[in-house]
Amino acid sequence: MVPLWWYILLAVVLFVIGAAGVLLRRNILIVLMSLELLLNSVNINFIAFGRQYGDFRGQIFAIFVIAITAAEVAVALGILVALVRNKSTLKVDDVTMMKG
């Protein structure tokens, strides 16, 4: 039987890697992919704790996270396509249209 803290350790490592991708990369596509990585590490935590305490709510919240992630990716890629059509850039630092 795999102990619980192994799963939490894996989720921590994946979370830090995803945060590194969000903070350090300047490519919008890779920032979005790293966001997926963050949400997946959270899902691992949900399901691991759900199994540990014999509760289904962990799995249910993981399902909700997956559904909302699908919505988020659809909207983000739509915005990305519109952005590339208008400004033809993929760098995060160049997108300052909404800066006050």
Add this chain to the structure above:
Amino acid sequence: MDQGFFLLFATVSVIAALMVVVARNPVHSALALMACFLQISAIFVLLGAPLLAVIQIFVYVGAIMVLFLFVIMMIDVREAVLQRFLPGGNLPALVLLVLLGIEMLALVLRSHRFSVTGPVVMRGGDEIRQLSTTLFADYLLPFEVASVILLAALIGAIVLARKESG
């Protein structure tokens, strides 16, 4: 046996996640992310959640990654390929990340609460039936809200990605 499988899946998923962040070409990044998601779904199977593993493969590997690959191929990535990734470029973010990682590792490793008891056994066999009963009875309203959000995202994505017609 379980622990060996877990170590294998965890190692491969961490390596794939590192490749997502480090790779210069977004296509390589997307393929590494796909491998990482497959390993994570295997970890879900180890955790006793086969339904979640199937949903993970269908939604992430089947839908989201295909969407990513379509968008990567649709837009021009040549300038993004040329851009080099240097990890020391953003020093405050790097320091923040190191602090975050050390803090989380210390919290997990120094706490004894995670290793005291074994897992509680689920109530009886038919787990997916109980899971769906809980989902559709106790969590019906959040489920419907999630479906409305998905519909709104669908319409929003179509409107955003459409060509301007004037």
